[in-house]
Amino acid sequence: MSGAPREAACQHVAARIVEKTQENARTVMLALDAALECIPGQFAMLWLPGVDEKPFSIAGADPLSFAISRVGPFSERVHALEPGDRIWIRGPFGAGFSAAPGRALLVGGGYGAAPLAFLARALLACGGKVDAALGARGVGDLLFVKRFRDLGAAVHVATEDGSAGMRGRVTDVVRPLLRAGGIDRLHACGPEAMLDALASLCTETGTPAELSYEAYMRCGVGICGSCEHNERLVCRDGPVFTIPTGHASGS
Amino acid sequence: MSGAPREAACQHVAARIVEKTQENARTVMLALDAALECIPGQFAMLWLPGVDEKPFSIAGADPLSFAISRVGPFSERVHALEPGDRIWIRGPFGAGFSAAPGRALLVGGGYGAAPLAFLARALLACGGKVDAALGARGVGDLLFVKRFRDLGAAVHVATEDGSAGMRGRVTDVVRPLLRAGGIDRLHACGPEAMLDALASLCTETGTPAELSYEAYMRCGVGICGSCEHNERLVCRDGPVFTIPTGHASGS
Amino acid sequence: MCALPSTSPDLSCRIAGVRLRSPLVLASGIWGTSPSLLVRAARSGAGAVTAKTCTPEPRRGHRNPSAVDWGHGLLNAMGLPNPGAEEEVSLLRTAAKALAPLGVPLIASISADTVKDFGAAAALVAQAEPSLIEVNISCPNVQAEHGEMFASSARSAAAVTAAVKASTSIPCIVKLSPNVPDIAAIARAVVAEGADAITAINTMPGMLVDAESGMPVLANRSGGISGAALKPIALRCVHEIAAAVSVPIIGTGGVLTGTDAVEMISAGAACVGVGTAIVGRGAEAFSFILEELTVWLRERGYASLDQIRGRTQRPCSPSVTNRPPIPGTHVS
């Protein structure tokens, strides 16, 4: 009994990359050797000491995974890491998606699909059915099409340049699905404009929805106000919000 | 879910006196409305804000009780308290007695009997048999004779002035009991001279013993060194020590 | 225990003539200066809300990690990100308008690099007519002209106070720092220059180190300790300041529960700042603390906060008991 005091839940853990998979032209999936008790829709902060620390959705819990799109200097640094290298994580943060039986439509815009394959597995595990609608600018930005197919989900694809699936926005494939009926719930993650369009569609069709937003994050623990979005804190009240109530969902 | 943070185990609790019983000429038993998870032989610090804080053996856990002898200014203040008044406690501190089946002899000198009735109940509860040897200067200092009798223990009494039981020291009644054999274990609490005499007797007769010592206590948590006794810290390694090893006993 | 009185205890208090219906004050920097979040704090039970400190020029603040929960509170170095005093004025105006119907006064907060700029910033935010202006001379995460906080010496703290008082007639609160040898001396100096109230305390400078990388955890290396670990430091500072000056004190640091608030008011605080509590207890921290405080007072039959304020200042009677023995003399 060496009586070592416990560490705080939210301090950094130095994890090691055990697998790195190229998912699309600008996105890699990193599997780490650390564990977080978390649900789909929650996020973690990834830290490279001396560089920066940024929020990323948890893309899988076992192994703990993140899908990182290269969009700027930090994500570029992360892309340069190889299996065996270290990356520091802390989390989980925020309120995630709720998992319920019924037929769910999962809508991902670009790297917004990151938390959705994790969610699909949770939905299937609790007896739900999953459709996926994935949108991106072009085929190079489409994320997780194969992962969703492998899970047995019906996958609907839209690209703005028409390089894969339907030419247009993801809302163009979602609209007919919602209007056709039979979708019990919509879960989405992606750019704000996409989420706002989906919110209108869901209100119009009376579809309950959970939407995951992004915002510029500093503290990550709901105290600094940096991530405010419509009077709510994305890092703590969200990132997943239900509509029409606008309240945080998940646990 | 108000998420109130937990308090430290060892901060003061303001307890209320629910019963006050005169036990002998200079000792009262105070029953409090607080609870401590503790074993016999452990002690607590009793605090009167603005006055002082002193160590006292736990004389019972349900209700939480202390037997306080009036020996100086602090114990005098405690004696002045009445049911309904407040007294502050923190604890438990230290290593207590161990409870095992077999025939145990409990030896108390003066208010040293304080933890022994509590111990007797624990010994009886685990199938042990209890003899008690109680000593004091005079009948007015004898503690817990009736309590031990009520528990069904054989009680042997010695007073220096002969005002009750055998005239002499408690060791005078203990010696023949140990030499006669049949005592599996001795537990004692009282003045140092008594404990040292008992230690010799136990070594001589090969009787395993647990002896509870006193020392001047400041921190109570084993850090200040004030309570050192034979290279050990009474507040932490003790107050109960086993002989011949001199190691702490209990949990 | 006495029977619960049917009436609720009076939780109101005053800072420099401004009445608060609840003694809980949203501490500066918590939730920024977003008007909607300030309203959220007021709705949850804050009796007054303090805006994020603004500076003459906009500041981006430090990179991440900028705030870390280390198990005994928070360590942060946000680096005073703020839109600058001019933009702040419009945020404060919006906030004040939204808060007015709730009866919750708004406290503006300013900081600057020079004594002169403190005066200018005060004059600027005064345009938004906040009820009070808090003068943050104690942020550990920015450097003043001479490389030390203005709260570090009685002289510089007094100079800032004088400059602010000369720039506005809105009552001003000076916010002090714990890492000084004698905080009471600083308090006396700012009160002598007209400070109408004191907030005690800002965070205590600290650093966390990541063992694996050997790097400081915060991007800014060091930051300010708030929350649980700060409470005894804050209680001590409030106790010392209350003994030294008679202006009201916003006792701030590690108040997480109603009992913590009782302790802070017992140490002499007029009212109680709340910040880091939100990390552990969520946005509803104010309502939880307020409820706990109300129940605590009611169960003990206290009718108002005045009845528990400053109890740590009462003399005690140490001569009642024998003095401890001299140690070591019996050691073999």
Next chain:
Amino acid sequence: MCALPSTSPDLSCRIAGVRLRSPLVLASGIWGTSPSLLVRAARSGAGAVTAKTCTPEPRRGHRNPSAVDWGHGLLNAMGLPNPGAEEEVSLLRTAAKALAPLGVPLIASISADTVKDFGAAAALVAQAEPSLIEVNISCPNVQAEHGEMFASSARSAAAVTAAVKASTSIPCIVKLSPNVPDIAAIARAVVAEGADAITAINTMPGMLVDAESGMPVLANRSGGISGAALKPIALRCVHEIAAAVSVPIIGTGGVLTGTDAVEMISAGAACVGVGTAIVGRGAEAFSFILEELTVWLRERGYASLDQIRGRTQRPCSPSVTNRPPIPGTHVS
């Protein structure tokens, strides 16, 4: 993970020419000056042991409560109970004799009310020939001649150091306090007067209040914070001092585990003081911490403490990433 090297890492370190086989130093005031308890610490794994601070005259110390575990560490105001410097000399002699066969150096500790008395106390304890003398100018529980700790200002800290250095040729360590605006300035001042090493830090002044009675919990009202809550304060002080001076630092404050020791050495400490760890982990705290430190180093392939010392001082490259946005400008 790399394979474990078969050899154990070298845990030795040096303070002012004195070699320690383990970097863990029993902090002053822990277990008093009882020779048998100092030996117990040495046997458990301390590489050096510091005696309780002694003063020219015996002191009884404060009444109880004198030490309270408040959940985030300890708050204590023992009040420097000690038998006085003269009696201390004989205790130190006994202790030094018992420690010699273990190869564990003894550090004496002194305090006094005047600069002159510091010199006299140093000369006195030097008679016992301790390996080092620690000069405690930072006890928050006693008052110096001018009502402030000597550690409060560079001037008074330097004066004490000069007096001690003039009184003895035994290397001296000056122990600093965290409640100053700029601890590096104090460190520079004492090193300029010849301090051979620095202990950082002593406890941080704080107070706990009992809500029920409204009284301070400690009989002395305020006391010093040690343990978990002190760690980030200590790490920050050690980091700042290590950047300012080149004498060895005994990094002290909140070291409870081997990882804490790694952090302290990473911040620049030569070795690590341990005190309050004993409350949570018992008398065997030294052996636990030493074992954890050894395993940590071995698992990572470090051969000695030099390889991890001062890593927080390395420059980082903050220009790698984009700066944070200015906040508030998008708020509706």
